[in-house]
Every structure is written in structure tokens, then in C-alpha cells.
Amino acid sequence: MNILDKIVVVKQKEVEERKSLYPVKLLESSLYFSSPTVSLKKYLLRPDKSGIIAEIKRKSPSKGDINPYVSIERTSIGYMQAGASALSILTDKDFFGGSADDLKVARKFNFCPILRKDFIIDEYQIIEAKSIGADVILLIAAILTPEQVKQLAAFAMSLGMEVLLEVHDEAELHANMDAGIALVGVNNRNLKTFEVDINTSKRLSELMPKEVVAVSESGIDNPALIKELKTFGYKGFLIGETFMKNSRPELAAKEFIAQL
Numbered sequence: 247m248n249i250l251d252k253i254v255v256v257k258q259k260e261v262e263e264r265k266s267l268y269p270v271k272l273l274e275s276s277l278y279f280s281s282p283t284v285s286l287k288k289y290l291l292r293p294d295k296s297g298i299i300a301e302i303k304r305k306s307p308s309k310g311d312i313n314p315y316v317s318i319e320r321t322s323i324g325y326m327q328a329g330a331s332a333l334s335i336l337t338d339k340d341f342f343g344g345s346a347d348d349l350k351v352a353r354k355f356n357f358c359p360i361l362r363k364d365f366i367i368d369e370y371q372i373i374e375a376k377s378i379g380a381d382v383i384l385l386i387a388a389i390l391t392p393e394q395v396k397q398l399a400a401f402a403m404s405l406g407m408e409v410l411l412e413v414h415d416e417a418e419l420h421a422n423m424d425a426g427i428a429l430v431g432v433n434n435r436n437l438k439t440f441e442v443d444i445n446t447s448k449r450l451s452e453l454m455p456k457e458v459v460a461v462s463e464s465g466i467d468n469p470a471l472i473k474e475l476k477t478f479g480y481k482g483f484l485i486g487e488t489f490m491k492n493s494r495p496e497l498a499a500k501e502f503i504a505q506l
């Protein structure tokens with residue numbers, strides 16, 4: 247079984263457990279559930295911003311521990327002060343060391359779009375995302391059927407949230423063109439093999455419908471790459487490890503963004 251299949255099996259069990267621990271009614275009574283969301287699309291199109299979606303990721307299956315005891319408060323505030331356009335917070339616990347609480351902390355201290363980075367397979371997780379203050383959810387084409395993508399995307403949008411659809415190849419992009427999704431992320435990392443290739447973003451840029459806001463994800467490790475990806479039409483740049491591998495990720499982000 248590849249790692250992605252493994253994650254999905256664990257996730258299915260986690261979702262069932264959480265459903266019985268935290269019923270939907272309880273989630274819907276959260277203050278954030280009825281609060282307006284902040285648009286990632288708008289922030290990425292703002293000319294005064296870097297386009298960087300700065301990620302908080304404590305560990306990963308490909309790298310192991312990256313920064314397990316990071317301060318969410320200091321890092322999230324620092325990322326935004328450094329000029330990031332938005333935040334991405336890993337909430338998966340078993341494989342990435344994150345939690346719903348990490349996202350809640352980031353929400354408490356920041357007014358900016360926040361992406362819930364997790365493996366979403368069920369509407370319940372979207373209600374949960376909204377209830378902890380997320381503005382955007384990630385839908386990973388590699389773990390969903392086009393039918394599921396459509397349904398989950400429509401559900402998220404009905405709650406006022408945005409959707410970032412993640413694709414890794416031409417087939418995934420083609421299969422999901424009609425889901426009405428405004429933000430598409432090209433993951434340069436193959437989630438089954440962990441191989442990273444920036445050319446994935448360059449290759450898929452040609453097939454991107456022009457009304458879509460395109461985001462390049464993973465393996466972005468220098469400012470020159472961002473300048474290059476911009477010429478391929480990318481407006482968003484999701485960066486995790488390049489920042490997180492430093493003891494003070496927000497200072498690394500500041501130095502990086504200053505070079506753009």
C-alpha cells in the first residue's frame with residue numbers, strides 16, 4: 247500500500263471517531279461557524295502581496311520531524327508580518343503532527359485567509375474546518391473521485407468557504423475541470439513517491455483554464471523560482487519546508503520574501 251492509501255485509511259477511522267466525539271450540532275454552535283470568511287483568491291490577486299501561502303508543518307512522512315515544537319502564535323504572526331498572502335496550517339495529527347487547535351491558534355492571532363491542510367474525504371471535515379476558523383479547504387484529486395470533488399466543493403462553497411483543488415498530473419486536472427473550482431494547486435511532489443519536480447508546475451500551466459487562479463505547491467526553495475513560476479502564470483506559491491526547517495520559520499520567510 248502506498249503512503250497516500252495508508253493516510254486515507256487512517257483518516258476514515260479518525261473522521262468516524264471525531265463524528266461521535268464532536269457532533270455536527272456542537273461544531274455548528276462555534277462562533278467561527280457563522281462568521282464570514284476571508285477570500286484566498288482575492289488575497290492572491292492583490293498586487294501589494296507576495297502570493298506566498300506560508301505553511302506550518304511540524305513533520306511529514308517524507309521528511310520526518312521538521313519543527314515539532316514550533317510556536318503557532320509567533321510563526322503565524324511573523325509569516326504575515328514578513329509579507330505572506332495567506333497561511334496554510336496542517337491539521338492532520340498522525341502523519342504531520344498538526345491539530346485543529348493549531349489552526350484555531352493561527353485564527354485567533356491573524357486576519358488573513360487560512361487554508362486547512364488535511365486529507366478531506368467527508369463533509370464532516372468541512373464543517374469542522376469552518377468551525378475552527380478556516381477560510382479555505384484543500385481537496386486532493388488523487389484521493390477523490392471527480393464526483394466526490396464536485397460534491398465536497400459545492401458543500402464547502404455553500405458554507406462560504408473557498409476550495410483549493412490539488413492536482414499532480416494532466417489526468418487529474420482534466421477529470422475535475424467542471425467542478426467550478428476557482429483555485430487550482432499543482433503539487434510538485436508526488437504524494438505516492440514523494441518525488442519533487444518543479445517542472446510539474448511548468449508543464450500543467452499550459453492546461454490551466456485562464457479563469458483559474460493557479461498555485462504552485464511544494465519544493466519551492468528559492469526566490470528566483472517564484473519569479474520563474476510567475477512567468478508561467480502562477481499567482482500563488484505554497485511553501486512549507488523551506489521556512490519550517492529553520493528554528494525561526496518566520497525569520498526565514500522574511501529573508502526569502504525580501505528577495506522577491
Ligand SMILES: O=P(O)(O)OC[C@@H](O)[C@@H](O)c1c[nH]c2ccccc12
Nearest residue numbers: 433463464465466484485486487488
Ligand atoms: O514543504 P514544501 O515542500 O514547501 O510543501 C508545502 C506543501 O505544498 C505540502 O506540505 C503539501 C502539498 N499538498 C499536500 C497535501 C497534504 C499534506 C501536505 C501537502
